[in-house]
Amino acid sequence: MSMKLCIPKDELAHYRERLNCNFAELEQVFPDCMEEAVSLLSEAGLKDYLDGASLICMIGRGFEPVLTYLEEMPRVAARIGENSLSLIAQTVWQISRTPNGKTIPFFLQTIAEAARRLGSEQLLRHYVELILDMMERTTVSIHGFHATHPSPGAIDMLQNMPLLLRQLSLEGLKNWIDYGIRNHAKHPERQRDYFGLQSADSRAIMQRERQGTLFIDNERKLNLYLKALWNSKTFLVPYSEAFDELRKPRPYYDALGIRLPDAYDASHGVSGIDRYRALLAHCAAHQRWSEAIIADNFSPFQRLAIETFEDARVDHLACQRYPGLRRILLALHPRPDENACNPETQSCIRHRLAMVSYAMLDADGHGYLNPFVVEFSQRFHQLMAEGAQDTRTIATLALAFVAQTRRQSDQLPNIHFENTEVGYRDDNRHLWRFIESGDEEESFDDPKQRTQQQEDMQTLPPRLYPEWDYHSKTFRPDWVSLYESLHPSGDPDLIDRLLNKHAILARRLKQLMELLKPQQYVRIRYQEDGSELDLDVAIRSLIDFRSGHTPDPRINMSHRHDGRDIAVTLLLDLSASLDDTPPGCEQTILQLSQEAVSLLAHTIEGVGDEFAIAGFSSNTRHEVRYQHIKGFSEHWGAEVKARLAAMEAGYSTRMGAAIRHAGHYLKARKADKKLLLVLTDGEPSDIDVDDDRHLIHDCHKAVQELDQQGVYIHCINLDPKADDYVADIFGQHYTVIDRVERLPEKLPQLFISLTK
Amino acid sequence: MTDIDTTPFEISSEPFYHPQGNEIALYEAAYRSRLPVMVKGPTGCGKSRFIEHMAWKLGKPLITVACNEDMTASDLVGRYLLDADGTRWLDGPLTTAARIGAICYLDEVVEARQDTTVVIHPLTDHRRTLPLDKKGELVEAHPDFQLVISYNPGYQSLMKDLKQSTKQRFVALDFDYAPAELERGILQQETGIDGEIAGKLVQLAATARNLKGHGLDEGVSTRLLVYAATLIGNGMPPAEACQAALVRPITDDPDICDTLNHAIDSVFG
Numbered sequence A: 001m002s003m004k005l006c007i008p009k010d011e012l013a014h015y016r017e018r019l020n021c022n023f024a025e026l027e028q029v030f031p032d033c034m035e036e037a038v039s040l041l042s043e044a045g046l047k048d049y050l051d052g053a054s055l056i057c058m059i060g061r062g063f064e065p066v067l068t069y070l071e072e073m074p075r076v077a078a079r080i081g082e083n084s085l086s087l088i089a090q091t092v093w094q095i096s097r098t099p100n101g102k103t104i105p106f107f108l109q110t111i112a113e114a115a116r117r118l119g120s121e122q123l124l125r126h127y128v129e130l131i132l133d134m135m136e137r138t139t140v141s142i143h144g145f146h147a148t149h150p151s152p153g154a155i156d157m158l159q160n161m162p163l164l165l166r167q168l169s170l171e172g173l174k175n176w177i178d179y180g181i182r183n184h185a186k187h188p189e190r191q192r193d194y195f196g197l198q199s200a201d202s203r204a205i206m207q208r209e210r211q212g213t214l215f216i217d218n219e220r221k222l223n224l225y226l227k228a229l230w231n232s233k234t235f236l237v238p239y240s241e242a243f244d245e246l247r248k249p250r251p252y253y254d255a256l257g258i259r260l261p262d263a264y265d266a267s268h269g270v271s272g273i274d275r276y277r278a279l280l281a282h283c284a285a286h287q288r289w290s291e292a293i294i295a296d297n298f299s300p301f302q303r304l305a306i307e308t309f310e311d312a313r314v315d316h317l318a319c320q321r322y323p324g325l326r327r328i329l330l331a332l333h334p335r336p337d338e339n340a341c342n343p344e345t346q347s348c349i350r351h352r353l354a355m356v357s358y359a360m361l362d363a364d365g366h367g368y369l370n371p372f373v374v375e376f377s378q379r380f381h382q383l384m385a386e387g388a389q390d391t392r393t394i395a396t397l398a399l400a401f402v403a404q405t406r407r408q409s410d411q412l413p414n415i416h417f418e419n420t421e422v423g424y425r426d427d428n429r430h431l432w433r434f435i436e437s438g439d440e441e442e443s444f445d446d447p448k449q450r451t452q453q454q455e456d457m458q459t460l461p462p463r464l465y466p467e468w469d470y471h472s473k474t475f476r477p478d479w480v481s482l483y484e485s486l487h488p489s490g491d492p493d494l495i496d497r498l499l500n501k502h503a504i505l506a507r508r509l510k511q512l513m514e515l516l517k518p519q520q521y522v523r524i525r526y527q528e529d530g531s532e533l534d535l536d537v538a539i540r541s542l543i544d545f546r547s548g549h550t551p552d553p554r555i556n557m558s559h560r561h562d563g564r565d566i567a568v569t570l571l572l573d574l575s576a577s578l579d580d581t582p583p584g585c586e587q588t589i590l591q592l593s594q595e596a597v598s599l600l601a602h603t604i605e606g607v608g609d610e611f612a613i614a615g616f617s618s619n620t621r622h623e624v625r626y627q628h629i630k631g632f633s634e635h636w637g638a639e640v641k642a643r644l645a646a647m648e649a650g651y652s653t654r655m656g657a658a659i660r661h662a663g664h665y666l667k668a669r670k671a672d673k674k675l676l677l678v679l680t681d682g683e684p685s686d687i688d689v690d691d692d693r694h695l696i697h698d699c700h701k702a703v704q705e706l707d708q709q710g711v712y713i714h715c716i717n718l719d720p721k722a723d724d725y726v727a728d729i730f731g732q733h734y735t736v737i738d739r740v741e742r743l744p745e746k747l748p749q750l751f752i753s754l755t756k
Numbered sequence B: 001m002t003d004i005d006t007t008p009f010e011i012s013s014e015p016f017y018h019p020q021g022n023e024i025a026l027y028e029a030a031y032r033s034r035l036p037v038m039v040k041g042p043t044g045c046g047k048s049r050f051i052e053h054m055a056w057k058l059g060k061p062l063i064t065v066a067c068n069e070d071m072t073a074s075d076l077v078g079r080y081l082l083d084a085d086g087t088r089w090l091d092g093p094l095t096t097a098a099r100i101g102a103i104c105y106l107d108e109v110v111e112a113r114q115d116t117t118v119v120i121h122p123l124t125d126h127r128r129t130l131p132l133d134k135k136g137e138l139v140e141a142h143p144d145f146q147l148v149i150s151y152n153p154g155y156q157s158l159m160k161d162l163k164q165s166t167k168q169r170f171v172a173l174d175f176d177y178a179p180a181e182l183e184r185g186i187l188q189q190e191t192g193i194d195g196e197i198a199g200k201l202v203q204l205a206a207t208a209r210n211l212k213g214h215g216l217d218e219g220v221s222t223r224l225l226v227y228a229a230t231l232i233g234n235g236m237p238p239a240e241a242c243q244a245a246l247v248r249p250i251t252d253d254p255d256i257c258d259t260l261n262h263a264i265d266s267v268f269g
């Protein structure tokens, strides 16, 4: 389908000027490419995109590479980040200056798939480095001549890349390449066979490398694991183990999520997926049972010991809860030989800690004789049995261990590392708080901005709403001032572009919506009273009757107008957090909401239900803003789109008053069924309220009020932590969208399923 | 007033019910004035059992009707049947209950067609009557008659919601899956299984219930836990019993199955 005419002509010409390239074929495809680019890229991204394409145009490899770049890169950038735009262009430029210029089109062809499989900019960068490195190592300069020969196998390899990426982690790919170069360096023909996956050794090495379990294939399972067994929702971010030669990266977690390897091989009889689960169990156990302690007073050894003992404590608690976990942890935990470390020449601190750590995990079976190991593992189990369950208590035990087992040689630079690293444990950065970098609270109140805002709120006098005080179980009358206004307008084309971007989805929704459309008349059969005789049934009854059986008396049918008589209001939370970009997304919540709302409006307009849209935000109880975006009587047209396009995020979320106000309008509708959809990304809050529960209770009260008045409320929540409060407000009527980037498809689907 | 035999509707032995809160007192208070009652809660959490228990406790007959989407008002009220001798009126269960003074329990009433909910209205207010239009009779409800409906608010559908005018005729009792300790006790009482296994079953239920809204529409019900415990009591190994009773009935999603199977292994060690 054609998506022409969405970018104004002059704007398009302006973009065209910035692309320095004169292939005749370009003119034909340029508008379509820009169409997509504009809808997916930021201003800065567009610049990089056009610069990148100009650069590729200059390398003198014809139009094909330029076209691939123009076509593929917007989606790549939208998926993993806009830095990829110049990364790829620069790489192409770099390749063009080697004898391997012929590989460029093939290289570019792999980028979209690589970005999809690897899923992060960092990993794509590693991928590019890997390819460059491979080409460089296989390009031969013949001694004494100036001539050089291009890499014999590079093109074959790039052609096989989709297959390779599907089967191998980046580390596996690296190993596979290394093997090929090492073993076939001198033989161009054999290189071609190897990198073209033709030779037996090539396939065998691929098999060997592919044993691992890839994160990307199991992401959903791991999220389900965290949710089901730990009731936790934490974002998971993969990294590759192949590229840090000096220090292997370790799993860790912080406020942004858990970082974990992009692949795990089976190990010690534990499958890759169970290794992931062991890691997640350990992290989740920390999240549940560990608290940060102040680091400044401890020496590095002391910290190491505290970490080890605390790790053992949370593992112990996790195994208590899930006894089946113990087998997995024991299999994965190193079990160093008692005499592996020589205290005369080496620092044995890690060795000692690894032994005691194992012994703490396996009280009965560890078999160590070292008196300290025996003593401290016993003291550990004693403490655990007494229920001394906090980080501080266990830290005291760890300090005692350090003090009592100290040796002169602990200070030696030669530290015994071997077999002391516990792979399923994270690096414990969450356990420490450093005082120097104190976290002072920022003051939220900017008086200047505030008055400015109040001046903006003009004209209409406020509507006053009560607020529920759950302590006294009474309403605070006229507590909240709500100002309503018409939302300002922007550029309606923006919304059309968003809809175009989802053209396929929009078409699918349209089909679904056809099914929802009220049919003129539906026939209801098997009625005792009805408007018409249902001949089929009547004859059957008559036969029954004649033959002495009990006939079915329901021989009539009637017709009914299939009344679909629904009024819907969509209430949007426009508070500041909407400007956040959720982890793993390229767009802000605001942009995703715009897309989702556009699709929803498009859907509802098709079904013909009465539909209104409004946004709200708040800045203390004196100023709740309620902005109309679409009124019930308006059609989904340019004016409404313009308002939606201008949507902005700011201030807080005093939801109760907004819900009451939306309800006030809905109640006045005549429709049979009334539905209020609330789209929000967080819990109610406002800067003049300290008690988190207060607004939750008030909001719940507002929901109850509307329920009493026959309005059905459903909340769509984008907050990963919503489980903590959303049911307290909305009862059963809510949906948490796990993957915010899927909001655009989820929101209309939800509407359809709520109303069918 | 009537010569209908009530014995088939009487509950002779005490149905085991473990209270979760003040629901017994609330129900008794409602019954004293014959107020209609609505029991709300997810499937298999003990709503039906509670009503059976109360009927037994109050010594009243109980008539239960499981509603479905094909059910019409006549199925509740009654209809004329044609037989070889002509026509004969047959009371529906609601009419029978009103005549004999039973507790009439309409299970999952939202499932029934809209017109069904309207026929119960006159029975739920001060009139306490049931008009049989076709027969030209107005049945005055027996003084002991009480109407109870159940309703699962977990259905996320505007269309399947009860009308406000219907909802507002009932005293509502909220039910949910019992808290862990209590649910464990219920499993032990119901099936005689030992406390440790019962505790593990309840722990497993928590994992599945965590996935509600994240790929599962409903968590594991107490009913399914009772099934699992029964299978174990009959000699099945716990892991297999749990797969059959707790996992397969609620999902076909392979990732969720795998996760729950892992949970089973983790919990049973």
Ligand SMILES: Nc1ncnc2c1ncn2[C@@H]1O[C@H](COP(=O)(O)OP(=O)(O)OP(=O)(O)O)[C@@H](O)[C@H]1O
Pocket: B016, B017, B018, B019, B020, B041, B042, B043, B044, B045, B046, B047, B048, B049, B050, B107, B152, B178, B186, B190, B222, B223, B226
């Ligand atoms: N509080 C309780 N005391 C005793 N048994 C209970 C209790 N709660 C649940 N059960 C057990 O759970 C089973 C299912 O309960 P019940 O049939 O009452 O569910 P329900 O809520 O009516 O479900 P549905 O909505 O599917 O009809 C009962 O047979 C009983 O074994």
Ligand SMILES: [Mg+2]
Pocket: B044, B047, B048, B049, B107
């Ligand atoms: Mg039931």
